[in-house]
Amino acid sequence: MDSKTSDTEGSDEAFPFIPLKILVAGGFGVGKTTLVRSISEITPVTTEALITAASAKLDHLEGIEGKTTTTVAMDFGRISFPAQKLRLYLWGTPGQDRFWFMWDELALGAVGAVVLVDTRRLADSFAAVEYFLDRDLPFVVAVNEFDGSYSYTGPEIGEALDLRPGVPVVHCDARLARSVTDVLITVVKHSLAATGT
Ligand SMILES: Nc1nc2c(ncn2[C@@H]2O[C@H](COP(=O)(O)OP(=O)(O)OP(=O)(O)O)[C@@H](O)[C@H]2O)c(=O)[nH]1
Ligand SMILES: [Mg+2]
Numbered sequence: 001m002d003s004k005t006s007d008t009e010g011s012d013e014a015f016p017f018i019p020l021k022i023l024v025a026g027g028f029g030v031g032k033t034t035l036v037r038s039i040s041e042i043t044p045v046t047t048e049a050l051i052t053a054a055s056a057k058l059d060h061l062e063g064i065e066g067k068t069t070t071t072v073a074m075d076f077g078r079i080s081f082p083a084q085k086l087r088l089y090l091w092g093t094p095g096q097d098r099f100w101f102m103w104d105e106l107a108l109g110a111v112g113a114v115v116l117v118d119t120r121r122l123a124d125s126f127a128a129v130e131y132f133l134d135r136d137l138p139f140v141v142a143v144n145e146f147d148g149s150y151s152y153t154g155p156e157i158g159e160a161l162d163l164r165p166g167v168p169v170v171h172c173d174a175r176l177a178r179s180v181t182d183v184l185i186t187v188v189k190h191s192l193a194a195t196g197t
Contacts, residue, residue, distance in 0.1 A: 016085070017080060017082075017085055017086060017087035018085055018086050018087065019087050019088075019089060020086060020087070020088050020089070020111050020112075020188065020191075021088075021089045021091065021109050021110045021111060022088050022089070022090055022091070022110060022111065022112055022113065022114065022184065022187055022188075022191075023090075023091050023092075023093060023106060023107060023110045023112075023113040023114070023137075024036055024075070024090055024091065024092040024093065024113070024114050024116065025092075025093045025103075025113055025114070025115050025116070025128040025131070025132070025139075026093075026095065026114075026115050026116035026117055026118075026124070026125045026128050027095055027117070027118070027121060027123075027124025027125040027126075027127070027128065028060065028070070028095035028096050028121075028124055029060075029061070029063075029064045029067055029070075029095060029118070029121075029124075030095065030116040030117060030118045030121075030124065030125060030144055031116055031118070031144040031146075031174035031175075032071065032075060032092040032093065032095060032116055032174075033046055033048065033071055033075045033092055034174040034175055035090075035092070035114070035116065035142075035144075035172075035174040035180050035183075036075040036076070036077040036090050036092045037075075037077070038174060038175055038176060038177050038180055039077065039079050039090070039177050039180040039181065039184070040077025040078055040079060040090065041077075041078055041079050041080060042077065042078045044075060044076060044077040045074075045075065045076040045077075046071065046075050046076075047071055047072050047073035047074060047075070047094075048069035048070065048071060048072070049069060049070060049071075049072045050068060050069055051067065051068055051069060051070050060121070060124075062120070062121070063118065063120045063121065063146060063148075063149075064118075064146075070094070070095065070096060071092065071093075071094040071095065071099075072094055072099065073094060073099075073102065074091055074092060074093065074094065074102065074106055075090070075091070075092030076089070076090065076091055076092070077089075077090045077092075078090065079181075079184065086188065088184060088188070090184075091106050091110070093106055093128075095124075097127075100127075103131060107135070107137065110137060111138070111191045111192075111195065112137065112138045112139060112140075112187045112188065112190065112191030112194075113128075113132050113137055113138070113139040113140075113187070114139065114140055114142050114183055114184075114187050115128045115129055115132065115139050115140070115141050115142070116142050116143075116144050116174065117141055117142070117143050117144065117157070117161070118143075118144055118146055118149065119143060119149045119150060119151075119152055119157070120146065120148075120149050120150075122157075122160055122161070125141075125161070126161065129141070129161050129162075129163070133164070138187075138190050138191040138194035138195070139167065139187070139190075140167065140168040140169070140170060140183065140186050140187045140190055141157060141158075141161060141163065141167065141168070141169045141170070142169075142170050142171075142172045142174075142183045143157060143169065143170070143171045143172065144172060144173070144174045145171055145172070145173055151171070154169035154170075154171075155169075157169045167190075168186050168187075168190055170182065170183055170186050
């Protein structure tokens, strides 16, 4: 590992960065890869494959007609918060059902997750919510506000997704680092509170 990727880079030896693994999950095309790309301080690792005419029939593209690629394994990025001595490792999941078998591997060691949702296709993110509920992994729901989508309130989203009380719902634009930062702060706070840290 070179010094650019060292966990002690930019911090004094007594206070190295605390590494936290965060999953970025949600249904097909909700903006997971976009989120990891917009915040990562290193060149993100992405595994995009072209959506072919054949797979376009399986992949529901309503509302995201400009989308030409899809994640086939994972996204990986990193963002540090020097003042808090935290370094987040972001792992984006593939959104399509046929890649579900990878989720258990990706989830290993994660302290929390962001479930991104697109309110035009809310049902696409049900499975991700259920996945984290079943495994008791703390998560927040981040509503990625696509142009033209109706802006539901947090309680409305919570009801539609049948969330437990206390699961944070935040609104974001996955294309904007500032907005993604707020989502990540929420997930870290929620995860640490949930684990009693
Ligand atoms: N208008 C708008 N478009 C967005 C936003 N976030 C993502 N997009 C676009 O929506 C499309 C889907 O984004 P991706 O980041 O590939 O979605 P994904 O969840 O990684 O998709 P899969 O990996 O295929 O499940 C892309 O064309 C993005 O440019 C957003 O906040 N607003
Ligand atoms: Mg993706």
